[in-house]
Amino acid sequence: MAKRLNIKLVDINKVxxxxxxxxxxxxKGFKPDIPKLKKALAKDLEDGSAVVFGHLLxxxxxxxxxxxxxxxxxxPFVLMERYQTRGYGEKKxxxxxxxxxxxxxxxxxxxxxxxxxxxxxxxxxxxxxDVLEExxxxxxxxxxxxxxxxxWLTPLAEEGKLNIFFGFR
Numbered sequence: 001m002a003k004r005l006n007i008k009l010v011d012i013n014k015v016x017x018x019x020x021x022x023x024x025x026x027x028k029g030f031k032p033d034i035p036k037l038k039k040a041l042a043k044d045l046e047d048g049s050a051v052v053f054g055h056l057l058x059x060x061x062x063x064x065x066x067x068x069x070x071x072x073x074x075x076p077f078v079l080m081e082r083y084q085t086r087g088y089g090e091k092k093x094x095x096x097x098x099x100x101x102x103x104x105x106x107x108x109x110x111x112x113x114x115x116x117x118x119x120x121x122x123x124x125x126x127x128x129x130d131v132l133e134e135x136x137x138x139x140x141x142x143x144x145x146x147x148x149x150x151x152w153l154t155p156l157a158e159e160g161k162l163n164i165f166f167g168f169r
Contacts (some may be wrong), residue, residue, distance in 0.1 A: 001132055002051040008044075010116055012054030015040050024104045034059050055105055058112035068139050069113050071106045073130065073150040075124040076165055098165045119145040 002009035016022050019040045021033045038060050045052070045065070052061065057069065074082075076097040083093035099105060109118045119138040123131045138144045157160050 001135055004132065004136070005049075005051070007048070008050040010041070010044055010050045010052045012037070012041065012056045012060060015044060016056075030147060032059075046064060061112075063113050063144055066113060067144070069109050070116045070135050070137075070138065071109050071118060071120050072123045073106070073120060074100065074122070076100050076152055076156070078124055094165055094167070099153040101151075101156060101162075101165055102144065103150075106147060106150075115147060116142060116145065118147055120147045120149045122150045 016032045016037050019036070021036045022031065022042060034056075037056070041052070041060055045048070051067075057066075079097045079100055080093055083096060088096075106118070106120055119135070121131060121134050121138070134144075153162075156165070
């Protein structure tokens with residue numbers, strides 16, 4: 001997207017790593033120093049527009065700093081496969097898939113930025129080009145910014161498959 005719009009691409013997690021703003025939390029992995037990360041990002045964004053991405057977006061940018069927030073959604077089964085390929089441990093993979101099922105990232109985005117700035121897009125089994133086209137359309141047309149498009153919870157509950165991700169019977 002950044003290439004198509006000819007603007008800078010900023011990975012919040014990369015900024016945190018490069019700025020050495022991650023604190024080791026033995027139980028949960030690494031946790032960012034949010035106030036310092038906000039300052040590091042502000043410096044990174046001084047020179048104008050950028051595509052900024054990462055799940056920490058609601059914690060480090062304000063409503064005034066964004067024109068559009070896109071929450072890409074994906075089937076929890078596909079996510080589990082991706083996490084396995086990346087070598088994630090089972091607990092981390094299930095925790096992330098559970099967050100997807102419960103719409104946690106979407107809820108954080110809407111709470112931080114408001115419905116008018118947030119577009120939810122299901123990226124499951126779609127090409128990057130197809131998803132990019134939908135993002136570009138949402139950027140220009142506020143009526144295409146919708147939430148509640150994706151519901152993993154209802155079908156998983158109806159099929160009796162929630163235990164796969166939440167570990168109960």
